[in-house]
Amino acid sequence: SINHERLLTEAARFIRDCYRELGLPQEQQEERIREIEEEIRRSGTYAHTRAELVHGAKMAWRNSNRCIGRLLWETLEVFDERETKTAEEAYDKLTRHIRHATNGGNIRSTITVFPPRKDGTDPLRIRNHQLIRYAGYREGESVIGDPASVGFTQTCERLGWRGEGTPFDVLPLVIEERGQEPKLFPLPEELIMEVQITHPDLPGMAGLGVRWYAVPIISDMRLEIGGIDYPTAPFNGWYMGTEIGARNLADTGRYDLLPSVARVMGLDTRSARSLWIDRALVELNVAVLHSYRQAGVTLVDHHTAARQFRAFEKKEQDAGRAVTGNWTWLIPPLSPAATHIFHRPYDNEVLKPNFFYQKD
Ligand code: HEM
Numbered sequence: 361s362i363n364h365e366r367l368l369t370e371a372a373r374f375i376r377d378c379y380r381e382l383g384l385p386q387e388q389q390e391e392r393i394r395e396i397e398e399e400i401r402r403s404g405t406y407a408h409t410r411a412e413l414v415h416g417a418k419m420a421w422r423n424s425n426r427c428i429g430r431l432l433w434e435t436l437e438v439f440d441e442r443e444t445k446t447a448e449e450a451y452d453k454l455t456r457h458i459r460h461a462t463n464g465g466n467i468r469s470t471i472t473v474f475p476p477r478k479d480g481t482d483p484l485r486i487r488n489h490q491l492i493r494y495a496g497y498r499e500g501e502s503v504i505g506d507p508a509s510v511g512f513t514q515t516c517e518r519l520g521w522r523g524e525g526t527p528f529d530v531l532p533l534v535i536e537e538r539g540q541e542p543k544l545f546p547l548p549e550e551l552i553m554e555v556q557i558t559h560p561d562l563p564g565m566a567g568l569g570v571r572w573y574a575v576p577i578i579s580d581m582r583l584e585i586g587g588i589d590y591p592t593a594p595f596n597g598w599y600m601g602t603e604i605g606a607r608n609l610a611d612t613g614r615y616d617l618l619p620s621v622a623r624v625m626g627l628d629t630r631s632a633r634s635l636w637i638d639r640a641l642v643e644l645n646v647a648v649l650h651s652y653r654q655a656g657v658t659l660v661d662h663h664t665a666a667r668q669f670r671a672f673e674k675k676e677q678d679a680g681r682a683v684t685g686n687w688t689w690l691i692p693p694l695s696p697a698a699t700h701i702f703h704r705p706y707d708n709e710v711l712k713p714n715f716f717y718q719k720d
């Protein structure tokens with residue numbers, strides 16, 4: 361069928377790229393493509409070998425145009441959990457992922473790959489945006505916690521979850537088995553490493569009682585390799601400080617902390633010309649970098665991350681691959697023009713394997 365033809369085309373392109381990069385001989389590549397052709401003819405799909413899955417996941421990271429952290433794409437650790445059947449089994453793999461990735465603060469970039477889509481349906485889905493995230497409770501005009509989580513928090517409450525109502529309640533996992541009701545799995549506290557945000561020179565910062573979690577683990581994107589869709593493949597790296605200090609804690613539509621930081625700094629917030637917003641932003645980001653280092657949790661500042669990305673650009677050039685990127689995402693939200701990224705264009709061609717948003 362036409363779909364089988366399309367799948368074979370995607371598969372053949374992936375096998376050619378993957379086997380060449382792994383230095384495998386031409387005949388082995390051709391024999392593998394014939395094997396896959398046979399499997400698609402017989403069953404309508406095909407299964408990746410362990411080696412194809414591992415390298416395909418690394419290629420997907422390398423092809424993520426919006427990611428500034430791609431220099432380390434080959435260090436990704438891949439857990440092959442494609443045999444997982446139930447939501448309970450998936451929960452166990454997810455707690456193991458969190459423990460392995462956290463590693464006491466010395467964060468390891470990790471991805472866990474669950475079963476692929478089959479006959480157009482997903483055997484398992486994680487409904488969380490990230491495995492670890494804070495709840496958001498709407499109280500009339502205002503929100504307690506993370507406004508970005510208000511919708512998902514309501515979903516969890518409809519499923520029977522009750523949070524403590526603090527601004528930093530860690531949400532439960534919501535795992536859905538094909539065709540069944542989604543199930544709630546609270547995360548044990550001892551599993552979740554967090555960092556208290558303090559400032560080296562502003563004692564008032566600690567008084568804000570602000571914290572953030574150590575490990576960002578994206579759990580709602582689809583991993584596509586050689587025409588096969590993995591709708592559940594949670595992956596983590598470590599944070600770049602600005603994600604926390606210039607967005608999650610600073611956006612007026614998130615924790616909106618800049619007025620509070622300005623107060624702690626004794627700034628005049630009555631006129632924009634005083635640049636109090638900019639001064640508060642810098643000190644909040646100084647606090648984030650200071651706190652994660654003091655807690656021994658891996659974190660990269662946006663200047664170092666930009667330099668590592670520059671090294672990635674060179675490395676790709678040397679490998680004979682044109683670097684692709686999305687400029688609007690690659691520039692950091694704080695001091696963008698102070699990085700080389702701001703001053704050059706990037707080709708936003710979408711290569712595969714890659715990670716994609718999914719409609720639901
Ligand atoms: C190791 C440290 C890493 C750092 C510091 C890093 C940094 C970043 C940053 C700052 C963003 C933009 C996020 C935003 O603005 O909301 C991003 C996007 C992204 N990163 Fe990385 N990253 C790292 C590792 C990884 C890994 C291991 C993967 C996958 C295997 C990955 C895949 C992606 C993808 C797919 C996006 C785009 C997400 C979207 O479109 O919403 N990154 N990264």
Ligand SMILES: N/C(=N/c1cccc(CO[C@@H]2CCNC2)c1)c1cccs1
Nearest residue numbers: 429576577578595596597598599600603
């Ligand atoms: N540092 C990170 N940052 C992010 C990477 C991808 C996505 C996100 C969150 O994206 C949300 C959707 C658009 N902005 C917020 C954050 C990583 C998470 C997982 C691996 S590295």
